[in-house]
Structures are given as C-alpha cells and as structure tokens.
Amino acid sequence: MVQLRIEDLEEYASKNRIPIMQKDGINFLVDYIKNNNIKNILEIGTAIGYSAIKMALVRDDIKVTTIERDKDRYDLAIKNIREFNLENRITVILEDALDVDITGVYDLVFIDAAKSQYIKFFEKFDKNLCKGGVVVSDNLSFHGMVEDDSKINNRNTRQLVQKIRKYIDYLKNNERYETIFYKLGDGVSVSIKK
Ligand code: SAH
Numbered sequence: 231m232v233q234l235r236i237e238d239l240e241e242y243a244s245k246n247r248i249p250i251m252q253k254d255g256i257n258f259l260v261d262y263i264k265n266n267n268i269k270n271i272l273e274i275g276t277a278i279g280y281s282a283i284k285m286a287l288v289r290d291d292i293k294v295t296t297i298e299r300d301k302d303r304y305d306l307a308i309k310n311i312r313e314f315n316l317e318n319r320i321t322v323i324l325e326d327a328l329d330v331d332i333t334g335v336y337d338l339v340f341i342d343a344a345k346s347q348y349i350k351f352f353e354k355f356d357k358n359l360c361k362g363g364v365v366v367s368d369n370l371s372f373h374g375m376v377e378d379d380s381k382i383n384n385r386n387t388r389q390l391v392q393k394i395r396k397y398i399d400y401l402k403n404n405e406r407y408e409t410i411f412y413k414l415g416d417g418v419s420v421s422i423k424k
C-alpha cells in the first residue's frame with residue numbers, strides 16, 4: 231500500500247469540511263515546539279489527527295495525548311495515526327474534554343475544540359501544565375469575525391464571537407500567564423505560565 235502523506239490529510243479535511251489548523255498556524259505551532267524543546271503535549275480537539283501527527287513528527291521524543299468527542303473523527307484519527315506509525319507516541323482519548331480526568335503533566339496544552347468552552351478548557355487543564363509551560367489556543371479570529379462585526383451573519387455565530395472575545399479578555403487579564411496574540415492562520419495565542 232502507498233504511504234499516506236500529510237497532504238492527503240489536508241486534502242481530506244478540505245473536501246470534508248473538517249476544520250484542521252490552517253497552514254501558517256500549524257507551521258507556527260511546529261516551529262514553537264522545535265524552538266522550545268517541547269516534549270509532552272496535550273491537545274483538546276483531535277479531529278482526524280492532522281495537528282497531532284504534525285506535532286509528533288517534529289522529533290521522535292515527542293509524546294502527544296489528544297482528546298476527541300466525536301466517534302467517527304476519533305476512528306479516522308486512530309487509523310491515520312497508525313498509517314504514520316505514530317501509535318506509540320500519540321494517545322487518542324474518545325471523550326468530551328470537560329468530562330475526562332487527565333493526570334499527566336505537559337509542557338504544552340493546545341486548545342482547538344468548541345470555541346464556546348475555551349475558558350473552561352483553560353481552567354480545567356491548568357493543573358496539567360508545568361511551570362513555564364504554555365497554552366496555545368487556535369481560532370481566536372474566527373474567520374475575521376472577532377475583529378470585524380460586519381462579517382457576522384447570524385445570531386448563533388454572534389454568540390460564539392462574543393465567547394471568543396470573552397476568552398481573549400480573560401487571557402489578557404490573567405496575571406498568572408503572559409499571553410501574546412498572533413494574527414496567523416485563524417488567530418493563535420501563546421500563553422506562558424509564570
Ligand atoms: N486540532 C485539529 C482540528 C480540531 S477541529 C487539527 O488541527 O488537525 C475541533 C475538534 O474538536 C472537532 O473534531 C470536535 O469534534 C472536537 N471537539 C469540540 N469540542 C470538544 C470537546 N468538548 N471535547 C472533545 N472534543 C471536542
């Protein structure tokens with residue numbers, strides 16, 4: 231059988247409207263992991279395993295634990311991770327991230343799941359982050375709607391945008407963390423635990 235490539239995952243996600251990280255966002259994250267010698271990663275929101283695989287491929291001493299609540303996506307992620315022979319370094323948990331008890335300690339927590347729950351994710355997994363560790367959050371721009379109200383076209387979306395703005399304020403006001411916001415991909419932030 232022909233080896234599955236990263237490009238195949240990107241193509242699959244695009245065809246099936248699975249919101250994997252955008253190119254410059256994932257490149258930024260991968261560089262961050264490289265440059266900061268990150269080894270243990272906790273990801274909230276696996277989808278089909280794309281970002282988990284990209285992160286694990288940075289170095290072979292990297293371990294990723296990733297949480298996904300959707301069974302079909304979980305199954306696909308497991309399959310894709312096996313295709314890349316990464317099943318020993320990527321653990322996928324099928325559960326709602328807000329219900330699962332994680333005991334490990336990580337040096338990076340990547341939040342890329344339901345945008346309405348970011349504050350809850352942040353507070354819940356703070357205990358799993360080592361001192362000096364970092365929380366990376368994706369989709370803080372939400373297709374530009376967070377910065378530009380005129381792009382919002384319905385009530386549901388407006389509510390989500392409000393939640394993201396609240397999360398951004400929460401990060402800015404959180405004195406235990408130092409947060410930098412990047413206009414990359416769909417909006418990425420890096421919060422370092424003091
Ligand atoms: N990180 C992935 C993309 C994740 S898309 C990548 O870049 O490749 C967001 C995923 O989060 C979806 O598959 C969705 O099912 C999942 N999700 C949303 N809320 C969740 C929750 N509370 N717990 C676990 N998974 C969640």
Ligand code: MG
Pocket residue numbers: 249250251342343368369
């Ligand atoms: Mg995302």
